[in-house]
Amino acid sequence: MLSVSLAGIKLENPLMLASGILDQNGYTMKRILEKGAGAAVTKSIGKEPRSGYVPPIVSVIEGGLINAVGLSNPGIRNISGEIKIAKESNKPVIGSIFGATPDEFLSLAASMQDFGVDAVELNLSCPHVKGVGTEVGSDPSLVKEIVKTLKGSLRIPVFSKLSPNVNSVLEIANAAIDSDGLVLINTVKGMAIDVYARRPVLSNGFGGLSGPAIRPVGIRYVYEVKKELDPLIIGVGGIENGIHAIEYFMAGASAVQIGTALMKYGCQIFSNISREIGEFMKAEGFQELDQMVGAGIL
Amino acid sequence: MIHSKITEKIRETPSTCTLKFEWDAAVLPGQFIMIWIPGYGEIPMSISDTGNPKAITVKAYGPPSARLQELGVNDKLFFRGPYGVPFTEVKERKLIIGSGSGMACLMPLVDSKSTVMISAKKASELLYRGKINAENVIYITDDGSEGTRGFPDTVLRDFDTKEFHMVYVCGPEAMMYKVLGILSARQNRAEFSLERSMKCGIGICDSCSIDGIQLCRDGPVIGIERLKNSIEFGRSKLDHSGKRIRVEI
Numbered sequence: 348m349l350s351v352s353l354a355g356i357k358l359e360n361p362l363m364l365a366s367g368i369l370d371q372n373g374y375t376m377k378r379i380l381e382k383g384a385g386a387a388v389t390k391s392i393g394k395e396p397r398s399g400y401v402p403p404i405v406s407v408i409e410g411g412l413i414n415a416v417g418l419s420n421p422g423i424r425n426i427s428g429e430i431k432i433a434k435e436s437n438k439p440v441i442g443s444i445f446g447a448t449p450d451e452f453l454s455l456a457a458s459m460q461d462f463g464v465d466a467v468e469l470n471l472s473c474p475h476v477k478g479v480g481t482e483v484g485s486d487p488s489l490v491k492e493i494v495k496t497l498k499g500s501l502r503i504p505v506f507s508k509l510s511p512n513v514n515s516v517l518e519i520a521n522a523a524i525d526s527d528g529l530v531l532i533n534t535v536k537g538m539a540i541d542v543y544a545r546r547p548v549l550s551n552g553f554g555g556l557s558g559p560a561i562r563p564v565g566i567r568y569v570y571e572v573k574k575e576l577d578p579l580i581i582g583v584g585g586i587e588n589g590i591h592a593i594e595y596f597m598a599g600a601s602a603v604q605i606g607t608a609l610m611k612y613g614c615q616i617f618s619n620i621s622r623e624i625g626e627f628m629k630a631e632g633f634q635e636l637d638q639m640v641g642a643g644i645l
Numbered sequence: 646m647i648h649s650k651i652t653e654k655i656r657e658t659p660s661t662c663t664l665k666f667e668w669d670a671a672v673l674p675g676q677f678i679m680i681w682i683p684g685y686g687e688i689p690m691s692i693s694d695t696g697n698p699k700a701i702t703v704k705a706y707g708p709p710s711a712r713l714q715e716l717g718v719n720d721k722l723f724f725r726g727p728y729g730v731p732f733t734e735v736k737e738r739k740l741i742i743g744s745g746s747g748m749a750c751l752m753p754l755v756d757s758k759s760t761v762m763i764s765a766k767k768a769s770e771l772l773y774r775g776k777i778n779a780e781n782v783i784y785i786t787d788d789g790s791e792g793t794r795g796f797p798d799t800v801l802r803d804f805d806t807k808e809f810h811m812v813y814v815c816g817p818e819a820m821m822y823k824v825l826g827i828l829s830a831r832q833n834r835a836e837f838s839l840e841r842s843m844k845c846g847i848g849i850c851d852s853c854s855i856d857g858i859q860l861c862r863d864g865p866v867i868g869i870e871r872l873k874n875s876i877e878f879g880r881s882k883l884d885h886s887g888k889r890i891r892v893e894i
């Protein structure tokens with residue numbers, strides 16, 4: 348009842364581990380997949396190793412958390428071993444990548460494909476590192492070119508992850524429309540100041556807000572993009588239970604990703620949400636997940 | 646973020662000092678805090694005295710811990726926690742094995758039924774020297790400048806552990822790995838406090854993970870049975886970037 352096919356990738360349930368949360372070490376991804384996630388997205392990987400920002404990299408607030416991890420990653424040449432370990436779960440692993448140019452994205456994506464990932468997710472949306480992420484993802488012509496370059500050369504599906512921190516999400520979604528799917532949304536730019544220390548908590552100053560506080564923002568963009576452009580959408584932002592996931596389905600998402608909620612609920616959250624979705628479908632008379640997708644759009 | 650003030654500063658060794666501060670939270674032996682040194686970083690520190698005032702015992706390595714040592718009485722402390730799974734406490738006789746700053750997290754377990762093996766490179770680096778109120782204290786130094794010359798594992802090899810209901814271990818991974826090897830062949834219950842780089846402290850960044858579990862949340866205290874089957878302990882870990890590197894044993 349919960350299985351879903353995304354651009355040809357079969358998932359036993361529509362719940363994916365979001366990029367950047369517990370997905371750096373292959374053994375962690377493997378465990379989360381074995382505990383019930385339908386697929387896992389790796390941490391965003393670039394060309395060279397990056398240590399990321401010095402802690403504090405997170406600040407917990409009511410309604411979620413603000414992070415500026417700084418895209419720490421081991422570099423593309425050091426990630427294949429972790430992917431191999433994660434794939435021992437026999438579940439789909441999606442490789443998230445970030446870069447500055449179409450060529451850079453292509454070389455990263457081709458390596459990911461060689462490492463055996465089931466799809467790539469383009470991080471066009473990290474809010475806190477200069478020259479990549481949102482800085483690339485807010486330029487419609489660059490986004491279009493990146494997607495075109497990758498679609499022309501890869502065998503595996505390409506998903507584009509978009510930022511809410513742009514003038515028009517719809518314009519960027521349109522630029523990325525040739526992707527096999529859009530992932531909405533990345534974190535919302537934010538900041539926290541400790542009044543006793545009289546300075547921002549995060550070493551980077553500002554960061555990205557995630558968790559329940561951003562769910563209405565995510566729902567709104569999924570709804571708007573689905574209604575206007577009708578692409579395949581993977582919804583992400585603030586999901587903590589089955590009802591939240593269903594809200595995303597009804598706004599137009601075919602699958603969802605979960606990140607920050609792992610802080611509160613641990614990796615049990617995937618099997619719990621699967622159960623809750625199943626119970627809802629039974630009670631409300633849905634046979635297939637597909638019947639719920641976009642069911643809330645007027 | 647919780648904030649408090651340093652009420653007392655005690656120099657323990659040339660590289661280590663204890664900072665005491667008021668904090669009326671329930672903290673159990675083995676738990677830790679993430680302590681923020683504004684402008685320098687945020688690092689995990691065990692609570693070395695779980696009473697009130699509480700204490701941390703800091704060894705200077707890089708900029709954050711070195712800066713923490715420069716603070717004095719009345720300076721502010723910023724932290725969050727307590728985090729982590731504590732040690733399982735037992736009423737019977739216990740053996741405590743601590744090396745270097747690893748002794749800090751074991752200190753709250755020490756009582757009159759404890760035998761404590763404490764080791765350091767040389768006599769001047771022995772933490773809490775002369776301050777441990779236990780049934781028996783065995784000092785071990787690499788150079789023999791105090792107590793037995795050698796390492797905890799060399800001493801443990803010829804030491805009868807049958808009478809101890811629990812063995813608690815914390816120190817460099819190479820030491821813990823060797824101790825695990827020795828205890829694996831015996832019947833002792835044992836718990837180890839492990840260390841990996843900790844960036845978030847709340848179970849989301851994956852920097853502290855070992856065998857799929859997060860030490861900041863499901864550790865840092867791990868039981869011997871789980872550790873015996875570990876794939877990563879004593880073998881590999883991820884550096885700050887996430888690159889897999891070998892653990893030197």
Ligand SMILES: Cc1cc2nc3c(=O)[nH]c(=O)nc-3n(C[C@H](O)[C@H](O)[C@H](O)COP(=O)(O)OP(=O)(O)OC[C@H]3O[C@@H](n4cnc5c(N)ncnc54)[C@H](O)[C@@H]3O)c2cc1C
Nearest residue numbers: 398400688689690691702703704706707709710746749843
């Ligand atoms: C659970 C636990 C309890 C501990 N308890 C104690 C204790 O009681 N007493 C004690 O002395 N020690 C303790 N430690 C060890 C202590 O936390 C480390 O010694 C300390 O983190 C080292 O700090 P440092 O000053 O060398 O800082 P650094 O090593 O410079 O940095 C500290 C942390 O910042 C991050 N970091 C540093 N540089 C970078 C970079 N370039 N990019 C991204 N991130 C970076 C890493 O997460 C690193 O661990 C404990 C460790 C753990 C895991």
Ligand SMILES: Cc1cc2nc3c(=O)[nH]c(=O)nc-3n(C[C@H](O)[C@H](O)[C@H](O)COP(=O)(O)O)c2cc1C
Nearest residue numbers: 365366367391414470533557558584585605606607
């Ligand atoms: C600590 C942390 C690190 C993240 N790192 C990445 C990343 O590397 N790449 C990426 O595309 N998104 C990253 N994100 C964003 C998440 O994948 C997700 O889009 C966002 O957190 C909203 O979902 P949530 O509310 O379920 O966490 C990160 C989020 C958090 C909290």
Ligand code: FES
Nearest residue numbers: 845846850851861
């Ligand atoms: S320190 Fe981030 S998961 Fe443990």
